[in-house]
Amino acid sequence: MAEPIIRAQQVEKYYAQPSENRIQVISPTDLSIQTGEIVALLGPSGSGKSTLLRMLAGLSRPSGGEVYWHGAPIETAKINVSIVFQSFALFPWLTVMENVEAPLKARGMAATERRERSEKILDTVGLDGFEAAFPKELSGGMRQRVGFARALVVEPEVLFMDEPFSALDVLTAENLRSELLELWQKKTIPTQAIFLVTHNIEEAVLLADRIIVLGRNPGHVRTDFRVATLAHPRDRKAPAFTQIVDYIYKVLTRPDVMPDMPKLKAGRPVRDQRQMRYEMLPHARPGGIAGLLELAIDFGGRTDIYRLADELAFEIDDLLPIVDAAQLLGFLRVEEGDVVITPTGREFAESEILRQKELFREAALEHVLLLRQISRALRSKSDRTVPEEFFLDMLDEQFSDEETQRQLETAINWGRYAELFDYDASRRRFTLPEEEETAKSVVEEGGAE
């Protein structure tokens, strides 16, 4: 196979923390961008999509490994890429024309040529007549057209896009997407490859020739496959389309399991490089989990996650932590892109509050290592109290400072609800209320670590 335009070999990224720990955001990863392909990168929030994009675009140096541009190390190569951002990132004090000319000016192009090239690309993206307007006079969709024009005017070999349609309303996004695809397919633009970071699964399946899904903590490739069997324009209702959407949902909702690829041509094997002691607690509240389970019962005990998100008008990223949490606690299963309530989940949703707490307590102790450890530690101390710092130290070996705090907050929230312990915020200590006999007996029955 020909050398890809961009090839990342075992790239990883660490960020320094105020404490001496370095946090690994991307674990060693191989990835390439070939001529002629649109690659979409999906993954939950914080999985390192933007970090990876920045390394592939030569904007950020990997902490380990190497990125190659046509086979040469990217930092010494003469690269030709541009990036479209979600936030448009226009210069507000410049007109549309001046914004588009800016990158050519930076490259030292003469004024006449610059103007000619900019006029042409403004025409191509439908901004004819808006040359003298300022960004604030334009709608979001028109501003992003300026973003595209500015990126395309340099005739980039690779066009990077970081959530380019997320800030736009649905119709505008749809419109811009199909226009971009048309420019690409008709080769109106000389761009050789497109790399798109997105949250939107359908968008990825609509546009991409290849889809990569990242898992997090640290970021790693969970699946990387071709969508070559679907011809453009793609039909959202076609069975092959929905199969791929479902498969990606499953990959995103089951961080611990690798679902089977739908039987499409040329699916590539999958890697999962995670190694961790603590499972990542999804940041969901017990009330939210109960609410989700009640809804699942209303839908007959089984429903499509996609439909559920739609019904609730939830972004999938807001719904996933609740689904993940219910799943982690054994209240839900995800099967074929559907959420299916388990018998314990049903009992939990239908019980009165005391029984709910009891079921939550049993599930939390069975499935959540951190809560089990806090409970055990408290019971082994004669004064029935342990400083939070003790657990922070263990967590921050695995999570960033910010995530460590969030993990602890979620654990406190769940533990309090389950009446496993109290938390004294002024002293930053966990404490055990004297009368916690029920919890005590459950802990003593708890399984081995």
Ligand SMILES: Nc1ncnc2c1ncn2[C@@H]1O[C@H](COP(=O)(O)OP(=O)(O)OP(=O)(O)O)[C@@H](O)[C@H]1O
């Ligand atoms: N400069 C930085 N210093 C420290 N940590 C950082 C820095 N940039 C990103 N991170 C952390 O790296 C992780 C990955 O961030 P990144 O923005 O790449 O993820 P993402 O998948 O693009 O997320 P989102 O979908 O929310 O945009 C996050 O936990 C983030 O907090």
